[in-house]
Amino acid sequence: MNNDDRESLQEAKAAYREWENSLEGVAYWLGDLPFPESLETVTIQAVHRLPDAVREFVYYHCRFASEDDAGVTIRCVPQAGRPWLVTLGQGGVEESLIAHEIAHAWLGHECDPQAGELRLTQRDEEAACDLTRQWGFAGTGTETIQRPH
Numbered sequence: 001m002n003n004d005d006r007e008s009l010q011e012a013k014a015a016y017r018e019w020e021n022s023l024e025g026v027a028y029w030l031g032d033l034p035f036p037e038s039l040e041t042v043t044i045q046a047v048h049r050l051p052d053a054v055r056e057f058v059y060y061h062c063r064f065a066s067e068d069d070a071g072v073t074i075r076c077v078p079q080a081g082r083p084w085l086v087t088l089g090q091g092g093v094e095e096s097l098i099a100h101e102i103a104h105a106w107l108g109h110e111c112d113p114q115a116g117e118l119r120l121t122q123r124d125e126e127a128a129c130d131l132t133r134q135w136g137f138a139g140t141g142t143e144t145i146q147r148p149h
């Protein structure tokens with residue numbers, strides 16, 4: 001490989017990294033999300049704001065779904081390839097709430113594999129809120145008082 005080739009390879013890598021970190025790159029990696037555009041937008045924006053390593057974790061370990069209830073929840077379905085299922089409701093979905101649920105997964109909080117429910121202590125809630133704040137989010141997902149899950 002001569003110097004010109006090496007340089008263009010470096011440029012291509014830099015361009016790829018830039019794309020990967022763009023909203024478009026995040027949308028590509030998340031793939032088709034099974035819900036309306038408004039929920040798709042808030043999900044892409046939330047994942048875009050996560051640190052690189054967490055974003056990659058989401059691509060390989062999380063799935064998304066929608067349901068009628070308001071808000072955002074997370075369940076674990078260990079037998080599936082991507083064990084964490086983040087469910088978005090029809091209202092009250094904030095970026096910080098999505099990040100909060102991802103924080104539970106990232107922190108590996110205990111899950112009951114039979115019920116698919118997380119067994120969360122107050123300490124777990126505080127840890128998820130703290131991490132969500134560290135990731136640069138503000139809002140309901142960072143406020144322990146208002147977190148039922």
Ligand SMILES: [Zn+2]
Pocket residue numbers: 100101104120125128147148149
């Ligand atoms: Zn929580």
